[in-house]
Amino acid sequence: AQDEGPLPEVVDWKDPDSTIVHTEFTVETERGAIGTSGITSKDVLYLRNNLPSPDEDRVADRDSWEVSIEGVREPRSITVGELKDLGVETVATVLQCSGNGRGFFDHDTSGSQWLTGAAGNLLWSGVPVRNVVDALGGLEDGRNFMTSTGGETLPEGIDAKQVVVERSVPVDHAVEHAILAWEMNGEPVPRAHGGPLRVIVPGYYGINNVKYVKRVSFTEEESDAAIMRTGYRVRPVGVDGAPDQPSMWEMKVKSWVTRPLAEAGTGRVQIHGVAFGGFNALDSVEVSTDGGDNWQQARLLGPDLGRFSWRPFVLSAELEPGTYTVTSRATDAEGTVQEEVTAPNHRGYDYSGWRALAVDVTVV
Numbered sequence: 235a236q237d238e239g240p241l242p243e244v245v246d247w248k249d250p251d252s253t254i255v256h257t258e259f260t261v262e263t264e265r266g267a268i269g270t271s272g273i274t275s276k277d278v279l280y281l282r283n284n285l286p287s288p289d290e291d292r293v294a295d296r297d298s299w300e301v302s303i304e305g306v307r308e309p310r311s312i313t314v315g316e317l318k319d320l321g322v323e324t325v326a327t328v329l330q331c332s333g334n335g336r337g338f339f340d341h342d343t344s345g346s347q348w349l350t351g352a353a354g355n356l357l358w359s360g361v362p363v364r365n366v367v368d369a370l371g372g373l374e375d376g377r378n379f380m381t382s383t384g385g386e387t388l389p390e391g392i393d394a395k396q397v398v399v400e401r402s403v404p405v406d407h408a409v410e411h412a413i414l415a416w417e418m419n420g421e422p423v424p425r426a427h428g429g430p431l432r433v434i435v436p437g438y439y440g441i442n443n444v445k446y447v448k449r450v451s452f453t454e455e456e457s458d459a460a461i462m463r464t465g466y467r468v469r470p471v472g473v474d475g476a477p478d479q480p481s482m483w484e485m486k487v488k489s490w491v492t493r494p495l496a497e498a499g500t501g502r503v504q505i506h507g508v509a510f511g512g513f514n515a516l517d518s519v520e521v522s523t524d525g526g527d528n529w530q531q532a533r534l535l536g537p538d539l540g541r542f543s544w545r546p547f548v549l550s551a552e553l554e555p556g557t558y559t560v561t562s563r564a565t566d567a568e569g570t571v572q573e574e575v576t577a578p579n580h581r582g583y584d585y586s587g588w589r590a591l592a593v594d595v596t597v598v
């Protein structure tokens with residue numbers, strides 16, 4: 235893929251050689267730029283914005299950023315500074331855009347033609363949502379969802395519901411696992427990635443991880459914002475989005491090879507990649523060098539950073555000169571195996587099929 239322009243201003247500090255600029259709102263990580271240490275550097279992490287990020291001056295005083303907490307018995311606005319005294323947790327999660335892999339579908343899809351690089355694995359620190367709920371008197375009765383609203387300034391003259399980034403997720407999962415994060419990989423969350431405060435919903439697709447969050451409301455119903463009601467719904471090609479279709483919530487089991495991608499020298503070749511269980515923990519990953527006829531168990535690298543993290547893997551293979559179709563296939567802790575082919579869906583969400591994710595490698 236080729237850059238469609240320079241890096242957008244909000245991420246002009248990223249590494250231009252490790253990223254592919256699709257649009258001013260979408261920047262992808264080069265497939266070979268994912269390393270083997272398990273955590274993705276902010277310098278290569280993908281960007282996906284639905285709206286321009288808030289201006290620098292709105293986020294300059296991070297601790298005074300306010301988020302309104304609603305649907306609890308004692309609702310109120312609370313600053314990041316105050317949240318820091320309610321508790322802290324660190325979680326490693328895969329952040330993956332719903333549309334990651336869209337470019338692998340055979341049917342025409344609108345939206346960025348992401349290949350493998352709308353995904354990263356980050357360490358987030360922040361306060362567990364559960365602590366915030368407890369501090370504000372507990373949930374009001376009958377709350378089924380946690381609905382989070384992004385803090386962007388909305389374009390004028392357009393119905394806010396059509397453009398606002400507002401997402402609902404099942405309340406039980408949120409109370410058990412979600413955090414309100416102010417730190418990413420040991421630094422304040424960069425503005426482009428949701429600083430001063432971002433909702434992190436481990437195991438859920440990127441869209442649910444609302445950036446620069448200004449409101450967290452525990453609601454009876456899902457949000458009626460377009461992005462929730464009709465957007466990010468899995469539906470047959472040609473069918474309109476509707477609330478009764480599956481929402482892009484829980485991620486699937488997935489893996490892909492990151493190296494080598496085209497050529498390798500004869501002899502011992504180290505085949506690298508990343509694998510994750512998505513909503514469930516990862517169990518194992520296999521690698522094939524013959525397009526899926528034969529599989530070998532790969533070795534998981536580095537520390538196990540928990541259920542929602544990805545794991546780099548390596549297979550050391552002895553390869554004679556020739557051409558090899560190299561791919562990987564992950565299995566999650568429930569025994570679900572990464573799919574071979576992903577069925578078409580209208581918006582081209584999460585292509586995870588190992589056959590299309592394969593790379594042809596020539597050993598010379």
Ligand code: MSS
Binds near residue numbers: 279281329426439
């Ligand atoms: N948030 C907000 N506030 N806004 C926007 O736009 N986007 C989404 C999430 N969140 C948004 C938010 C999406 S869609 C995604 S992926 C993510 O985010 C991304 O991230 P980063 O940091 O990478 O940029 Mo698809 O499913």
